[in-house]
Amino acid sequence: MTVSFVVFILSQESLSKSWTIFSGKHELGWENFLFNINLWGQKEKTAVAETPMPLLYRRNFTKAPQWDFDDVYNQDAPPRPTTCAQSLRNSKDENFKKAFLPNIRLFLHKDNINMSEWNRLSHFNNPFGFMECKYDEVMASVKLIPKPKEPLLLPKPGADGCIHCAVVGTAGILNGSKVGAEIDAHDYVFRMNGAVIKGYEEDVGNRTSVYVHTEHSIAASPYFFGKYGYKSAPHDEGIKYVLIPEAMRDFRWLEGLFKGHEGYSCYKGPRPRDYYSGQYNESRFYVLHQDFLRYVKNRFLKSPNLNETFWPLVRPTNGAFTLFLALHTCDT
Numbered sequence: 001m002t003v004s005f006v007v008f009i010l011s012q013e014s015l016s017k018s019w020t021i022f023s024g025k026h027e028l029g030w031e032n033f034l035f036n037i038n039l040w041g042q043k044e045k046t047a048v049a050e051t052p053m054p055l056l057y058r059r060n061f062t063k064a065p066q067w068d069f070d071d072v073y074n075q076d077a078p079p080r081p082t083t084c085a086q087s088l089r090n091s092k093d094e095n096f097k098k099a100f101l102p103n104i105r106l107f108l109h110k111d112n113i114n115m116s117e118w119n120r121l122s123h124f125n126n127p128f129g130f131m132e133c134k135y136d137e138v139m140a141s142v143k144l145i146p147k148p149k150e151p152l153l154l155p156k157p158g159a160d161g162c163i164h165c166a167v168v169g170t171a172g173i174l175n176g177s178k179v180g181a182e183i184d185a186h187d188y189v190f191r192m193n194g195a196v197i198k199g200y201e202e203d204v205g206n207r208t209s210v211y212v213h214t215e216h217s218i219a220a221s222p223y224f225f226g227k228y229g230y231k232s233a234p235h236d237e238g239i240k241y242v243l244i245p246e247a248m249r250d251f252r253w254l255e256g257l258f259k260g261h262e263g264y265s266c267y268k269g270p271r272p273r274d275y276y277s278g279q280y281n282e283s284r285f286y287v288l289h290q291d292f293l294r295y296v297k298n299r300f301l302k303s304p305n306l307n308e309t310f311w312p313l314v315r316p317t318n319g320a321f322t323l324f325l326a327l328h329t330c331d332t
Contacts, residue, residue, distance in 0.1 A: 052135040053119045064306040064314075067123050071298055073291040074112070079103035080151045080329075084162035087331035099299040106152070106328060108245070108289040109145045121290050125312050127246040128294035141251040144258040148286045152210070152240065152329045156187050163187055165330035167323050168204055170194055180205040188330065192322045194221035196228045208234035210329075212242045212322040215253035218275050235277035242286045244293070244321055254287065288321065296324045 056065075079102040082089065089102050105112070113121075118139070121129040130138055155161050166186040168174070170193050183189060183205035191197075192212040197204060211234045218233050245251060257272040257280070273280045293315075301316045308314075 050115055052115070053122055055134070056123060056131050058125055058132060058312045061311070062309055064125070064311040065123070069120065070124075070294075073101065073295050074105040074289065075101060075103045076105050077103055082162075082331055084155075084160070084331040086162065088327060089331075101295060101299075102328070104292055104295050104328065105289045106286075106292050106325065107148045107150070108142065108287045109147045110143045111147050112289075113139075113142060124290065124294060126248075127244055127288075127290065127315060128297060129290050133248060137248065138251050141254040141258075144255060145287055146282055149283055152242075152286065152325075153188055159187070162331040163329070164332050165190060165326050166205070167319075167326050168195070169319050170196065174203045175200070177203045179203065183207075190322050190326050191234055192318045193217040194225035194228075194230055195234055196225055196230045197234065198229050208236050208239055210240045210242060210325075212244065212318060212325065214244045214246045214318065215250045215272075216246075217318060232277050233275060235279040237279070238284070239279050240284045240286065241276065241280070242288060242322075242325065244288050244318060245290070246315075257285075258282070288325070292325075292328075293321060296321060300324065 079089075089100065091097065091100075118130065118135060122131060122133070123129060125131045126133070153163055153165075155163050164187045166183045166188075167190045168183060170191075180200075180202045184207045188209035189205060189207045190210045190212065191208045194217070195208065195211065197206055197208075213233065221233070222231060243250060243254070245254075253272050260273060261271060296316055301320055303314050305311065305314045
């Protein structure tokens with residue numbers, strides 16, 4: 001997989017707790033709560049909670065809270081099969097093998113969340129969970145997300161059985177590189193945020209297969225990158241769109257997108273669907289799962305700044321999330 005930056009891999013031990021008691025301060029003070037953290041699809045040992053747990057607030061933690069189920073994730077079985085001999089998932093690097101979960105759940109949809117899942121994920125700050133979020137407000141959008149068509153990508157017919165991908169960053173380091181043709185020669189091309197292409201095709205290529213974004217990045221990029229000729233998000237025919245749900249505004253955006261009305265945006269104006277230039281299609285729209293986002297942070301990009309008072313602002317970039325989505329979707 002071709003990328004324009006280097007990722008240092010860190011790993012953590014997986015935990016296997018099924019029941020846990022946690023302490024957390026909410027608006028009524030400090031209390032202990034007992035709940036079942038059996039992950040979705042696993043056999044329940046007892047009845048799960050029927051009501052949302054009390055809200056946890058970021059301001060009550062001086063650093064990122066660590067729960068004993070912090071490194072436990074939903075996993076789908078079996079992982080995508082591959083016959084590609086050079087697939088990255090076959091890496092012999094011990095640190096990578098220890099950290100990599102080939103069947104980590106990638107996407108959130110209405111059929112893979114229940115009250116027990118909500119309560120588990122409510123311990124984690126956005127975009128890794130639903131801390132400070134109200135159940136009814138978020139679920140109004142989540143219950144609209146259809147089960148996505150998986151896998152995200154397939155090997156090209158008649159090729160070598162491998163999925164070859166390029167991940168193109170937006171920092172400008174490709175200016176003058178003249179690698180546009182090399183990028184476009186890949187089976188699939190991932191881009192994110194303000195993906196400036198027009199006028200720079202010789203350096204960055206002109207194909208986009210998967211575009212990863214947040215509500216903020218797709219709505220704000222025309223303002224920020226307009227001086228470079230950027231007018232809209234990539235909208236190649238058949239393109240697949242992937243949303244990173246980083247804040248409540250993203251869930252409001254989803255509601256507007258799925259229902260076809262204005263929804264919510266920091267930049268008032270067009271309906272959410274209008275930002276996709278006619279290429280929005282429910283069958284080609286995906287929402288990343290909070291477990292996947294937390295897994296990327298915990299196992300590969302865990303910053304020491306999570307121990308600082310500004311910890312809620314610390315997370316991997318959209319580009320990093322895109323890279324790891326490609327890592328789990330592609331072979332090379």
